Amino acid sequence: MLYSEKVMDHFRHPRNVGILEHPDGVGEVGNAKCGDIMKIYLKIDQDTVSDVKFETFGCGSAIASSSMATEMIKGKSLDEVMDLTNKAVAEALDGLPAHKLHCSVLAEEAVKAALKDYYDRHNIAYDPKQFSSIDCEGCH
Amino acid sequence: MLYSEKVMDHFRHPRNVGILEHPDGVGEVGNAKCGDIMKIYLKIDQDTVSDVKFETFGCGSAIASSSMATEMIKGKSLDEVMDLTNKAVAEALDGLPAHKLHCSVLAEEAVKAALKDYYDRHNIAYDPKQFSSIDCEGCH
Amino acid sequence: MIYADNAATTKLSGTALNAMLPYLREAYGNPSSLYSLGQQAAEALAEARQTVADCLHCRPEEIYFTSGGSEADNQAILSAARRGKARGKTHIISTSFEHHAVLHTLQKLEKEGFTVTLLDVHETGRVTPQQVAEAITDDTCLVTIMYANNEIGTIQPIADIGRLCRERNVLFHTDAVQAAGHLEIDVGRENIDMLSLSGHKFHGPKGVGALYVRKGIPLTPLIEGGAQERRKRAGTENVAGIVGMAAALKEACDHLPEHTAKVSALRDKLIAGLDAIPHGALNGDRNHRLPGNVSFCFEGIEGESMLLLLDDRGICASSGSACTSGSLDPSHVLLAIGRPHEVAHGSLRLSLCEENTEQEVDVMLREIPQVIDYLRNMSPVWRK
Amino acid sequence: MIYADNAATTKLSGTALNAMLPYLREAYGNPSSLYSLGQQAAEALAEARQTVADCLHCRPEEIYFTSGGSEADNQAILSAARRGKARGKTHIISTSFEHHAVLHTLQKLEKEGFTVTLLDVHETGRVTPQQVAEAITDDTCLVTIMYANNEIGTIQPIADIGRLCRERNVLFHTDAVQAAGHLEIDVGRENIDMLSLSGHKFHGPKGVGALYVRKGIPLTPLIEGGAQERRKRAGTENVAGIVGMAAALKEACDHLPEHTAKVSALRDKLIAGLDAIPHGALNGDRNHRLPGNVSFCFEGIEGESMLLLLDDRGICASSGSACTSGSLDPSHVLLAIGRPHEVAHGSLRLSLCEENTEQEVDVMLREIPQVIDYLRNMSPVWRK
Ligand SMILES: Cc1ncc(COP(=O)(O)O)c(C=O)c1O
Ligand SMILES: Cc1ncc(COP(=O)(O)O)c(C=O)c1O
Ligand code: FES
Ligand code: FES
CATH class of the missing domain: 3.90.1150.10 (Aspartate Aminotransferase, domain 1)
Known part of the structure; x- marks a missing residue:
């Protein structure tokens, strides 16, 4: 198979699909031209991700990466969220095909974009360098 | 099959193989470098081919062509022998593959060379133009 | 499923598989070999060539077997380009939605100095003969337009383009990989000079194809070596594959x-x-x-x-x-x-x-x- | 008989035929297709690649499947020549008794301006490493010498030539069509950069071969088109043929x-x-x-x-x-x-x-x- 069992499981049964009605932070990355858009909604309570949802337009590995990424940050402290890497997402999925690694990058970036949105909305200071520019070209 | 039944029959059971002890004319054409040599021995009685034998170094179609040519001239008048063509030999064999047509040319030439030898030996006048030059290059 | x-x-048809099996089992001779086992294979090739020719309405000596549609496309286009260049003509006309076997070959030729015009295929996915007519210049050596598109299935006005190219004395190649076995093709009536097809698109085996080249048009080998395919395509022939392709094509055309x-x-x-x-x-x-x-x-x-x-x-x-x-x-x-x-x-x-x-x-x-x-x-x- | x-x-081995049959019957998917039937074919290709790599002692990503020995020879030599030309090197060394797939490709390159030295093979039918050493110049971009001759069966001192080419930083290709499955080959130990083989010479099917290209050596496609064989050899893969070749090679090597x-x-x-x-x-x-x-x-x-x-x-x-x-x-x-x-x-x-x-x-x-x-x-x- 092209994808691992883990990828297929998360693709077939994605966790946390949907939207949050009153999110504390929202991040959207990718673009439709490239065929991948991910949108992450965060609910944050006492520096912890109390709820998370995602919407994804994209391939199997994009959907699985979104699902896995939301699972990985749910209930975690914002510091832990900040430590999420695309590598960790891909590993948690038992690997992705080389030309699909960018999907895990997108998942990391969507999570970070949502977090940044939370900081911005709540006027919480952060180091902008922590949020690398989210750029479609970068992952090709 | 590469060759017709007729060719294979003459190849497998060549007629008139051998040499004549006291021939009236002998013709040898082709050359070993090209992989084909034919030698025809004629016995001539009253302007008629009373006996003919051949030796051939060559491929299946060269052997069959020699055999067929000798059959075609045996018992024939010298005028009839002079009319033998490579085309007639090839047709009598039910055709030859294109790259093997030169073998029938060789057979015609060997017969003519033997006839010319007979004329030369017996000081019989003939038109030299009737005997086209026998040339290895010609049939390639 | x-x-x-x-x-x-496509799934290999039972007819094609049965036609192949003897050549995968006992009739394993090399068609270039003199002995009966080899000649049996040579005859199978000759029959297959006749069958393919019958389906396209051409002569067997106009059919060259290849390893598939891609090879046929590459060889046809490169060969036509070589011929063009020898005559000082370096312009090629095609469409923007050809298969990559065509498009990438054209890109390679562009790097060698050829000019390529890719005609617009509109929202309908079709070119018009007029577009071709307008694009042809004195420098044009080849028009290559697919018979039918592999993704959206649109059929091109091949006969009209063929007539036009013949009138303007420009070689016309068509990638008929999606059309062969699915549409009635008559290379003579449609004035097609070169045509590519591939066995596995009509219930034949994978890894075998054919190139039709109209008699009189010089063909340059893509694969050099032995004397197979009248010296135009070297390599021991995929006898079973060729036989299977021919059987499948006949079945489809019938x-x-x-x-x-x-x-x-x-x-x-x-x-x-x-x-x-x-x-x-x-x-x-x-x-x-x-x-x-x-x-x-x-x-x-x-x-x-x-x-x-x-x-x-x-x-x-x-x-x-x-x-x-x-x-x-x-x-x-x-x-x-x-x-x-x-x-x-x-x-x-x-x-x-x-x-x-x-x-x-x-x-x-x-x-x-x-x-x-x-x-x-x-x-x-x-x-x- | x-x-x-x-x-x-050679006669196709029973093992090879049995390995092929599923891919001629039910497992007919295109290896490029996403769904299970296609991925099943893709996995068969991956396994076959691993098998061939194991037999040659290389990595699977160094194996490219082709339509036979001739295509592999053509591609290897043309690709090495392109690379040489890009570096300003246009001299190639070979022998006078190579297969025509090699000799005719070299003749084509000569017309393009390459210089070709064909080493004498003596009455023994063997070249010596010294001959190769003496023929190499600063302009040499490729040495291509067959592993074993197809007519007279003589085996060349491949390991010694390989070492020498590696020392002199010249690419070394060997046409191993007659050797693969018949002699122990270790492309690493023998310092071979490129190697051609053909399935039907070791009880595999006709019309399928392989080219080994050492990692890091650029390979130019001969057949352009789809993304098959990591974009180095376009065309829908002959899945059954490839699987059969791998099975036959494994059987021979075992x-x-x-x-x-x-x-x-x-x-x-x-x-x-x-x-x-x-x-x-x-x-x-x-x-x-x-x-x-x-x-x-x-x-x-x-x-x-x-x-x-x-x-x-x-x-x-x-x-x-x-x-x-x-x-x-x-x-x-x-x-x-x-x-x-x-x-x-x-x-x-x-x-x-x-x-x-x-x-x-x-x-x-x-x-x-x-x-x-x-x-x-x-x-x-x-x-x-
Ligand atoms: C030494 C050698 N090289 C190349 C080839 C060509 O292989 P194929 O006919 O499978 O293309 C052959 C056999 O025909 C061969 O013996
Ligand atoms: C239109 C078209 N041309 C060429 C090809 C290439 O054929 P093959 O993959 O058999 O080489 C294909 C299919 O893959 C095709 O659909
Ligand atoms: S493909 Fe668009 S973000 Fe990578
Ligand atoms: S081959 Fe020698 S005479 Fe024709």
């Missing part, structure tokens, strides 16, 4: 009207059903299309996830062409007919053959809308 | 010592028997030769008639290489080892495999002298 990806490849009627009825039912899905659109002309081709774009979703979910439901389909699935870019064919990038990502191709059934069409018409709904619900770009 | 032409082609012992004993018995025929001579080195190769020249006769008569007696043999049998010229290989034209015409090649038996050798040793006698008796150049 519902196999609806016959444009990617049943052409019957299969066409059956398959296009299934196609039309499928198209009618999918037409009902909102924000979807049929790709390519509705009428001038291959009997088995159904191609749609659905907004708001991405093709690969659709295919994976359909696979879970036992439906084999494709999105764009199979051979570019390693790529992230949307199909150049869909872009060529004017689909925006984001829409081109949501394409679905179902390609049918005579073995598909009406029940299968019903199942597809039940499952596909469900899958599209499900994915649209998950999509941030879909306004629910 | 006694089949003694295994250098021309039994190599055992088959070598058996076949070379038969070979030596045959050589000893034919040595007794007057005015005959073994072609090529007696020791450094393929386990199955027996090649003689017999004076005073011509090869084709010998083959036809042997065929009548149920013996399949060859004279020179099968693929040049359309030609009237004597074998360039026999001329290269110094046989005069007239002698080269009288060549006989018997090539054995592990399925041949001692009784078959006895039959050949009875029949061959009779046939030679018969033909010599008919020959005007034979002094009786």
